[in-house]
Amino acid sequence: MNTAPQAVEAKYPPALLAWSVWGIAAIFYLTGFYQRVSPAVMTGELMRDFSIGAKDLGTLSAFYFYVYVAMQIPVGVLVDSWGARRLLIWGSASAAVGTFIFGSTHDFAIACAGRALVGGATAVGWLVVLKLATHWFPSKQFAMLTGLGLFFGNVGALGAQVPLRIAIEHFGWRGVVLGSASAILLVGVLAWAIVKDDPSSQGMRSFAPDSIHAHRASSTLDLLKGFKSIFAYRNTWLIVFAQGGIVGPILSFTGLWGTPFLKARFGIPSTTAAAVCSVMIICWAVSSPISGHLSDRIGKRKPIYLAGCLVAATGWIVMFYAKSLPLPVFTVIAAITSFACGPVVIGFASGKESVPPRFLGTLTGAVNIGNMSGPAILQPAIGWMLDRQWSGQMANGFRVYDSSAFEKGFLLLIAWSVLSCILIAMIRETNCRQNVL
Numbered sequence: 001m002n003t004a005p006q007a008v009e010a011k012y013p014p015a016l017l018a019w020s021v022w023g024i025a026a027i028f029y030l031t032g033f034y035q036r037v038s039p040a041v042m043t044g045e046l047m048r049d050f051s052i053g054a055k056d057l058g059t060l061s062a063f064y065f066y067v068y069v070a071m072q073i074p075v076g077v078l079v080d081s082w083g084a085r086r087l088l089i090w091g092s093a094s095a096a097v098g099t100f101i102f103g104s105t106h107d108f109a110i111a112c113a114g115r116a117l118v119g120g121a122t123a124v125g126w127l128v129v130l131k132l133a134t135h136w137f138p139s140k141q142f143a144m145l146t147g148l149g150l151f152f153g154n155v156g157a158l159g160a161q162v163p164l165r166i167a168i169e170h171f172g173w174r175g176v177v178l179g180s181a182s183a184i185l186l187v188g189v190l191a192w193a194i195v196k197d198d199p200s201s202q203g204m205r206s207f208a209p210d211s212i213h214a215h216r217a218s219s220t221l222d223l224l225k226g227f228k229s230i231f232a233y234r235n236t237w238l239i240v241f242a243q244g245g246i247v248g249p250i251l252s253f254t255g256l257w258g259t260p261f262l263k264a265r266f267g268i269p270s271t272t273a274a275a276v277c278s279v280m281i282i283c284w285a286v287s288s289p290i291s292g293h294l295s296d297r298i299g300k301r302k303p304i305y306l307a308g309c310l311v312a313a314t315g316w317i318v319m320f321y322a323k324s325l326p327l328p329v330f331t332v333i334a335a336i337t338s339f340a341c342g343p344v345v346i347g348f349a350s351g352k353e354s355v356p357p358r359f360l361g362t363l364t365g366a367v368n369i370g371n372m373s374g375p376a377i378l379q380p381a382i383g384w385m386l387d388r389q390w391s392g393q394m395a396n397g398f399r400v401y402d403s404s405a406f407e408k409g410f411l412l413l414i415a416w417s418v419l420s421c422i423l424i425a426m427i428r429e430t431n432c433r434q435n436v437l
Contacts, residue, residue, distance in 0.1 A: 010205040018136040021195050022145070025088055025129045026152040028187045031095065032122030033153035034160045034180070036064060036375070037255035037281075041165040041274050042173045047398035049173075050108045053390070054399060058383025061256050063112045064119035065376030071123035072365040072372075073227070083197040084128045084135075091128075092188025094121035096181045103177030123368075130348070130364050135198045135208045139434075140296070143349040147292030150345050154285030157254065161278040165271050230363050235354035235430075238423045239347045240370035245420030246309060246344040248374020249316055249413045254280050254338075256379050257386075257406065265403040266327050276331050280338035287342020292349065295432070301350040302429045308343030309424050313417040315340060320410045344371070353430035378413055385409035 039046060039061045047057055078087050098117030105111050126149070133145040167176045200206050230236045253261075254277040262273035287308075295304050315337025319330060351367050352360060389405035 010200075010203060012207065013136060013199040013202070013204045018199075021136055022129070022132050024187065024190050024195050025084070025125070025132050026149055028088060028092055028122075028184075028191070029125035029129050029149060030152045030156035031180075031184050031187060032118075032125045032156070034156035034164075035095070035099070035118050035122060036251060037157045038160040038164060038177075038180075040254060040256050040259050040277065041161060041270060042168055043256070043260055044270075044396060044398050045168070045173045048396065049106070050111060052108060054383035054386035054401065055380060056108070056383070058256065058380035060108070060112055060115060062376050062379045063115040064122075065372045065379070066119065067116040068119040068123045069369050069372045069376055071120045072127075072369045075124050075127055076362055076365040079124070079127050079131050084131045085191060085195045085197050087124045088128050088191040088195055089188050091121045091124040092184055092191060096185040096188070099177060099181035099184060103174050103181065126368055127364050130360075132195075132197075134360065135206055138207055142352070143292035143296045143345070143432075144289060145292075146348050147289030147342070147345045150288035150342075151285045154281050154288070157281045158278055158285065161254075161274040161281065162271055165274045169271075227362055227366060230355050230359050230366060233354050233435075235427050236351060236363065236366060238427050239351045239354075240366050242309070242420040242423040242427075243344060243347045243367055243370035244372075244374035244377070245416035245418075245423075246312065246341050246347075246374070247371040248378045249312070249417050250280070250284060250338055250341045251375040252378040252382060252413060253277070255375060257382055257409070260401065261403065261406040261410075264401060264406060266330075268327070276327075276334060279331055280334050283335045283339040284341050287339040288345050291343040292345050295343075295346050295349065299432045300429060301346050301353070301432065302424070302427055305343045305346040305350065305427070306421070306424045308340045309417070309421045311340035312337050313414070313421055316410070316414055316417055320407055320414070347371075349432075350427065350430055353432065353434050354428075355435055357434060374416065378416070381412050382409040385412065 039057070043057060046060065047053065050056070050060070052060070075087070082090070095118050098114045098119075098121060100114075101117065102111050102114030105114065129149045130142075130146065133142060133149070137145060164176065171179075196202060198206050198208065258277045258280075259270060259273040262268060262276055263270065266273075291304055291308065295301055298304075315333055318325075318333055319337060325333070347370075348364065348367055351363050355363050386401045386405050386409050387399075389408055390399055390401060391405075393400040393402075
């Protein structure tokens with residue numbers, strides 16, 4: 001009789017540990033989203049303190065996105081060579097430093113540098129969230145976790161609306177920003193204490209496919225080759241350009257120009273305008289995991305993705321150019337429009353399924369470039385249009401723009417949103433099946 005001990009197969013990680021690891025990454029992503037949209041409720045203070053107009057304000061805000069986009073290529077290498085844990089710790093520390101610089105300087109160029117550092121540091125957030133989801137959870141939960149991750153981000157954006165505005169009115173924008181730097185640093189401490197790259201490091205079984213474990217990008221050149229490879233797949237370039245027309249409008253509006261537009265059009269105070277943007281962010285946050293779940297449930301990506309984009313494009317047009325809308329009706333339409341932006345998460349799932357698994361990191365970086373190119377281009381472009389339409393009116397030391405100026409500036413937003421509908425209509429359905437070639 002064979003009495004040799006039998007090897008015990010490693011078990012998958014317990015749910016509490018998996019959610020704790022992933023949750024810390026999601027909280028860091030939350031802080032990054034907070035940073036993206038926080039300028040929206042301090043536009044007057046920033047324009048006054050730095051003596052700038054709408055174009056420069058758009059540029060200051062967009063510096064976050066410029067470096068965020070530029071970092072997507074090296075982040076794809078770093079997440080493989082450094083690992084998600086080290087990247088998360090580094091990102092938290094660097095974001096805290098950048099936030100401190102932004103909140104303490106009186107020089108416009110240095111403030112832009114601070115925003116740039118924050119953008120580069122938080123660029124690791126989304127890829128780390130997806131990377132840890134791949135290693136710590138079953139693949140069938142990927143779309144749901146993608147939507148839940150964006151939900152966390154939107155919670156951060158929600159905190160950067162009415163709560164942030166109230167805090168600014170009590171403590172000043174600089175005091176609040178410096179406090180934010182401390183909170184972001186705390187996330188890095190938690191990452192150091194709890195996050196691990198893969199369950200195998202603790203003797204547990206990983207959910208990541210063997211092909212992901214075997215593949216490691218050894219250099220930026222390797223990743224650039226990967227970018228070239230993924231764009232050979234039809235869906236990649238369609239999704240990348242389409243994403244910018246979904247994310248760009250919602251982040252340009254709620255993240256910078258929505259509050260001053262609402263004040264100009266309806267004559268409401270900043271806190272009320274921020275509340276309208278908060279409603280939009282809540283709807284976007286709720287829609288994201290729902291969209292991912294429904295897409296998984298029906299086994300299709302394209303129908304929900306395209307329907308959301310069509311509704312969003314229509315909603316933006318009605319919001320800006322149906323001038324007789326009272327504020328309550330405007331808010332309802334704005335809520336529907338932002339809810340329709342939730343299926344943007346399907347772009348990640350559809351893109352992931354359109355290329356072989358070894359390109360997961362590269363594909364995620366490419367789609368993220370598409371996402372952030374939207375606000376990076378639209379925020380300063382809308383500001384440039386506003387300055388061209390400025391009537392010369394000033395209030396409390398900063399420029400004031402009327403609603404007609406915003407209507408002209410938002411034409412750029414509408415154009416990209418409509419283009420996204422066309423691009424998504426051209427995407428090939430993946431039927432929720434992974435391309436393994």
